[in-house]
Each structure stands twice: as structure tokens, then as C-alpha cells.
Amino acid sequence: MYYSDEVIEEVRSKNDIVDVISTYVRLQKKGSSYFGLCPFHNEKSPSFSVSRPKQMYYCFGCGAGGNVFTFLMEYENYSFVEALKYLADRAGVDLPEQEYSKEAKERADTKAILLEINKLAAQYYYVQLKNEQGAHALAYLKNRELSDDTIRAFGLGYSNKYSNDLYQYLRSKGYQSEMLLKAGLVSMDERQGVYDKFWNRVMFPIMDANSRVIGFGGRVMGDGKPKYLNSPETIIFDKSRNLYGLNRARSTKKPYFLLCEGYMDVISLHQAGFTNAVASLGTALTAGHASLIKRYVQEVYLTYDSDEAGTKAALRAVPILKDVGITARIIRMEPYKDPDEFIKNLGAEAFEERIGKARNGFMFSLEVLEKDYDLHTPEGKTDFMREAARRLTEFDEEIERKNYIEAVAAAYHVGNEDLQKLVARMAIQAGQASPARRPKPVKHQPKGKEDGIVKSQKILLTWLIEDVSIFRQIEPYITPSDFSGDLYRTVAELLYEQYEAGDVNPAKIMNHFTDEEEHREVASLFHTKIRELTTVKEQEKALKETVLRVKNHSIEVATRNLEPTDMKGLQRLMEVKSKMQDIQKLHISVN
Incomplete structure (x- = not known):
């Protein structure tokens, strides 16, 4: 809204x-x-x-x-x-009421009711775990070495053996059968009528990022099938867009997530101090999961089971994470099956060591690929290197591809140049590249220069925010139109307006931007790191150079975009260029 x-x-x-x-x-x-x-x-x-x-x-x-x-x-x-x-x-500020269509209001009301129902159900399951009928379920959790604090933190519970226990409880609270069906907590058929979906199971409440219960996972007590049962998808529960443990992991100070396969792995890792562990919800990792993870971290350590199924799952996850810009590393659990077993047997310190030894996702995929080839024969190694080269063509960025080519060449003892040629040949065969031709000279702006201009504009905005005297000295020479890009130009316009009104307030400028990415980018404009300058003279020299660089770039852009027949525009440009001489002579005083 x-x-x-x-x-x-x-x-x-x-x-x-x-x-x-x-x-x-x-x-x-x-x-x-x-x-x-x-x-x-x-x-x-x-x-x-x-x-x-x-x-x-x-x-x-x-x-x-x-x-x-x-x-x-x-x-x-x-x-x-x-x-x-x-x-x-x-x-205590009353926000304007959001206007809903009839359908939108019904959907919003339904979501609110389903969240209430799930919260009540989680509380009910937790109480049952502590009662006499839940003793065997509590014993199971204790045998898994979970502490009372951990059980409480994750809201673990128990669903009774009676097949309509929760249904009767929620009905007594005034909730209609229709809503309980929509919540996925009960089922209905002609023979049994309405009955609980979960019974005789240890219950794992599934929470969204804001700690609202949106669904459940249940582990059966005994030999019943299926061993694990999850809530069906509802309007508040989408398995492909939620992660177990995210509500706790999102506040971690670690720059990466530990991605697990199961609920118990997440809980065991959190109990051992690894509070950045999450897991997908009974389904393979999806692009939705990857996009969700990207909101929090740029790197993921996969802690999947060490069996063949876990290895395949890890290999499937690596490219999904890469597609959204997340670096993936693989932690192997050998000689144990999963993080839960590993922690119980070797402890947190040993697991920390495994994190330090985690394999790069791409290099790990090649290690698994080795099993399909006999690297002791020339034919086998050649075929293996061809497949490795084909996979290397999938790196879009040239510098990244070159770095991986260098790493693969070193790992498998082949010439770096030979592997580069093989990768180029595989790219041509796959239609991803054309045969090399002598490049024609082209005039273009080096990327480094563009990056330098962006940094200069950010530094200049930081300086302008900090000191009104600097602004007054620079104002005659630099205008908001000298800043490239809509975001920087808009910030400069708002800042100049504030100076004109005599009320400079960078926190208020940020109110203008409600998109999350823009908001974070604008925040960085007011706090750009300026290299350490020990003397006032050095600061004044650096500031003048920054002003010249920004103005020069503005003139270059205007010149490139000027129509040959635009005589008025040409005249304006000549006037601006003449100001460059004034800036060259300008002495900017830094207090």
C-alpha cells in the first residue's frame, strides 16, 4: 500500500x-x-x-x-x-486504512484466522508433550539429546493417539470445521468423518521469518507410515518459499547459512551453537528457497546426508543457488550420516573444523564426476576433462571462468592454456561462442572508470551531507543534474531542496524511497567510506579532485548525448565547460 x-x-x-x-x-x-x-x-x-x-x-x-x-x-x-x-x-500512529476489494478482504481475513488456528494448535501440541500421554514422545526427544530449553525454543510438541483430539479442542474454541480443513490440520472422508491429520507424532511447528506458525511437520512414534508427515500447502504455507529455522537463523551474525535436509539436523545444530542452520520443508531446494536465502546471506554451506541421495541433492542445489548469486560449499559428514549424528559423536568443535574444510560446490561436483571415469587411462582422463571443460563453459563471467579453469587445471595436473583452449572449443561446439576473430578497435568507457565515477558521486554526496560550508562552496559548480542515474540524481535534488529550506535531514531523504534495495543503496550514500586523509590540505585536495571528476563525467555524458543540430544545447555545454576552468582555480576550504 x-x-x-x-x-x-x-x-x-x-x-x-x-x-x-x-x-x-x-x-x-x-x-x-x-x-x-x-x-x-x-x-x-x-x-x-x-x-x-x-x-x-x-x-x-x-x-x-x-x-x-x-x-x-x-x-x-x-x-x-x-x-x-x-x-x-x-x-501510536494510526496508519490510513488499507482499502480491500471484497475478495482481498476475505483472503486477508482467512489468513488471519488460519494463523490464529495454527498458533493455538502449536500451543496445544506443546502442552500434550508435557502431559502423561506425551511421555514416550518426550522420552524420544530426550534420547535425541535435546534439552528442555531447545524443546521450548522450537516449540516441539506431541499429537495424541486419539484421532480427533485436536479437532475437538479447536472446535471448542469456536473455529468452524471449514477453517480447520483450510488450515490443513484435519481431514474428512465419508467413513471416518472429520479427523486429525496428525496423531501419535512428535510435532515440529513450522514458522515463517516473523515467527508465525504456518504449518507443521510430524514424526511418527512407532512403525507407522509415513515416517515424516508435513502440513499440506495452504494460503499461508508454501513449502517452496519457506525454510525451517529461518525465524531464528535470520538474526545470525554469520555471513552464511548451513542448509540441512531435516528438522532434527537444524535443531541439533542450533543447540550446538550453530544458529545459522535452516532446512527446506520436506522438498528439494527450489528457486524460491534460493531467492529467500539471498535476502539474508550470499553464501551457503550444504550439510546434506553423506549417502548417495544426499550427494545428489547437494549437486542439484549448487546450480540453483548459483543462479541467484549464492556461493555454495559442501560439508561432508563422513563417517556419519548427517549433522545430527556428527554433532552427537564428535561435537561442535569438530563440526567447525568441517566447515573450515568445506569443498567448493563446483569442485565437489567434479570430485563426484571422477567416479564415472578411469582417470588412470589416457582415454578416461581425456573424456573426464572434456566433460569438466563443458561444465566450465557454464560460467558467464569471464574472470570467474578463468579462475575456475586455473583451479581445475591445478587440481587435475593439466596445462592452464590447454584447458582454456578446450573450454573455448567446447563452447563453440555447444553454440555458446563463435570462433575467435581479430577484434576490431572500439571506443568504449572502461568499466573501472564507470565504477570510479559512481564512487566519486557517493563520496561527494557524503561530503555534502556532512558540512554546510562545503555545500555552499560547491553549489555554484555542481548541480543535481551532474549526478548520473535516477537514484543519485533524486537524492541530490532532495538534498539541495533541504539546503534551500534550511533543514538538512538525511534521515528524512530516505523516506522518499520505499523499495528495500533503493532504501539500502541510499543509506550507503550518506556513509561512503572516504580514505583516511591525515591533513586538512589532503582533504581539500581530494575534495577538489572529486568535484572535478564528477563535473567532467557529467560533461562527457552530455557531449555524447548532444544532437549535432541542437545549437542551444551546444551553447549550454560550452558555458558549462568554461566553468571547469573556474573549478580548477577553486580553493575548497574544509573546516
Whole structure:
């Protein structure tokens, strides 16, 4: 839903950033700012700064920064709207009512009821585990070496042997049979009528990222089939877009997730201190899972079972993760089957060592591929290298492909240049490339230069935010139109408007952006790392060079886009170029 700038600013201004962040991070005042240990990376010395005057935070260690909305989006992984609603509720601000169509309202009401039902069911199962009828289920969990704290943290429970136990309980709470069917907690047929879907099972509540119960997994007690049973998909439960344990793992300070196959693996790892473990929900890893993971981390360690099925599952997962930009590594459990067994037998320290020895996903796939070839014969090794070369063609980025070619060449003792030629030949055969031709000289902007311009613009915006005297010196020479890209130009326009109005407030500028990616990018503009400059003279020289670079690039872009017949445009361009001489002579004073 769209919320006006006035509403967003009211919510932001009524939630002091120091007060909000203090509920998550222990802060101590030093001068005009507050400092604490950064919640976004591991550190021993506080480098996380929160400014009450600016209503912004910034970590000098990892570069995380933004306003109160950004903090909740990063820490809680809220969307912008979720962060807005949370802070509005906290400050007692009434947000405008969202207008629903009849169908949308019915769907929203149904979702709310199903969440209530699942929450009640989870509480009911937990109570049953602690009662006499759940003694054998509790003994099972204790035999799996789970502590009371772990059982409580994951809300583990038990579904009784009686086939309509939960149904009768929920009906007594006023919920209709139709809704219980939609929740996937009961089934119905002509012979038995309505009966519980889960009975005589240890219950694992499945929660979404915000710790709302959306479904269940149940492990049968005894020899019943199936051994594990999951809730059917409902309007609140999509197996391909949720991960078990994500509600706890999302707040980890680790830069990676441990991806498991089963619920018990996740629970055992969390109990052992590996709070970044998650698992897919009784299904193979999907593109939806990968996209969800990408919201939190850029790297995944696969801890799948060490048997053939687990190996195949890991090999299927690697390209799915790669497609969304996640690096995958493989942890092998030998001589044990899974992380649960490994931890119980060798402990957390040994598992940490296995993490350190994890194999690169692509190199692991080649190790598995070796089993299909006799590498002791010339024919076998040649055929193997051809298949390896074919797989190397699947890397789109040239530098990444070259790095992997180098790694494969070293691992299998073949010449680097020979393997490069083989990869090129395989690409041609597969129609992925054309035979090499002598390149024609072309004029283009080197990527490095473009990256340098972006960095210069970010540095300049950071400087302009920091010091009004710098802004006044630069304002006659740099305008918002000199910033390339809609995002940077819009930020510059808003900043110039604020200076004109005499109310510079970077936290307010961020209200203009509600898309999560844009919000994070804008946050970085106000906290760009500027290399250490020890003297005022060095700072003034660097600032002048940055101004020249930004203006020069603006002129180059305008020149490239100028129509030959646009005489007025040419005249304007000549006037702008003449200003370059003034900038060359300009002395920018840094206080």
C-alpha cells in the first residue's frame, strides 16, 4: 500500500533512533553519538555509531548504515511497509486504512484466522508433550539429546493417539470445521468423518521469518507410515518459499547459512551453537528457497546426508543457488550420516573444523564426476576433462571462468592454456561462442572508470551531507543534474531542496524511497567510506579532485548525448565547460 511522505515522516520522527536501536544493541554515549557492538557483523571493539541529531546509524567496520527504517529492515529483515507498520504501532500512529476489494478482504481475513488456528494448535501440541500421554514422545526427544530449553525454543510438541483430539479442542474454541480443513490440520472422508491429520507424532511447528506458525511437520512414534508427515500447502504455507529455522537463523551474525535436509539436523545444530542452520520443508531446494536465502546471506554451506541421495541433492542445489548469486560449499559428514549424528559423536568443535574444510560446490561436483571415469587411462582422463571443460563453459563471467579453469587445471595436473583452449572449443561446439576473430578497435568507457565515477558521486554526496560550508562552496559548480542515474540524481535534488529550506535531514531523504534495495543503496550514500586523509590540505585536495571528476563525467555524458543540430544545447555545454576552468582555480576550504 502507498503511504504519503507526511505519514512516513511522522512515524520516523516519533521513533527516536537511539531508543529503537537500544532495544537491540547495548549503546554507550561518547560525545554526541552512541556506540555499541555492531549487530550485523562480529566484532570485539564497538564500531557501531548511532547519531541522535542525524537520526542515522553507521558501522565503521562493515559499512552498514541508514535511518530507523533501514535498521529494522536489516535486523528483522522487514520490508519497508512492515518496518513502517511496526514503528507506527510503537509510536501510536494510526496508519490510513488499507482499502480491500471484497475478495482481498476475505483472503486477508482467512489468513488471519488460519494463523490464529495454527498458533493455538502449536500451543496445544506443546502442552500434550508435557502431559502423561506425551511421555514416550518426550522420552524420544530426550534420547535425541535435546534439552528442555531447545524443546521450548522450537516449540516441539506431541499429537495424541486419539484421532480427533485436536479437532475437538479447536472446535471448542469456536473455529468452524471449514477453517480447520483450510488450515490443513484435519481431514474428512465419508467413513471416518472429520479427523486429525496428525496423531501419535512428535510435532515440529513450522514458522515463517516473523515467527508465525504456518504449518507443521510430524514424526511418527512407532512403525507407522509415513515416517515424516508435513502440513499440506495452504494460503499461508508454501513449502517452496519457506525454510525451517529461518525465524531464528535470520538474526545470525554469520555471513552464511548451513542448509540441512531435516528438522532434527537444524535443531541439533542450533543447540550446538550453530544458529545459522535452516532446512527446506520436506522438498528439494527450489528457486524460491534460493531467492529467500539471498535476502539474508550470499553464501551457503550444504550439510546434506553423506549417502548417495544426499550427494545428489547437494549437486542439484549448487546450480540453483548459483543462479541467484549464492556461493555454495559442501560439508561432508563422513563417517556419519548427517549433522545430527556428527554433532552427537564428535561435537561442535569438530563440526567447525568441517566447515573450515568445506569443498567448493563446483569442485565437489567434479570430485563426484571422477567416479564415472578411469582417470588412470589416457582415454578416461581425456573424456573426464572434456566433460569438466563443458561444465566450465557454464560460467558467464569471464574472470570467474578463468579462475575456475586455473583451479581445475591445478587440481587435475593439466596445462592452464590447454584447458582454456578446450573450454573455448567446447563452447563453440555447444553454440555458446563463435570462433575467435581479430577484434576490431572500439571506443568504449572502461568499466573501472564507470565504477570510479559512481564512487566519486557517493563520496561527494557524503561530503555534502556532512558540512554546510562545503555545500555552499560547491553549489555554484555542481548541480543535481551532474549526478548520473535516477537514484543519485533524486537524492541530490532532495538534498539541495533541504539546503534551500534550511533543514538538512538525511534521515528524512530516505523516506522518499520505499523499495528495500533503493532504501539500502541510499543509506550507503550518506556513509561512503572516504580514505583516511591525515591533513586538512589532503582533504581539500581530494575534495577538489572529486568535484572535478564528477563535473567532467557529467560533461562527457552530455557531449555524447548532444544532437549535432541542437545549437542551444551546444551553447549550454560550452558555458558549462568554461566553468571547469573556474573549478580548477577553486580553493575548497574544509573546516
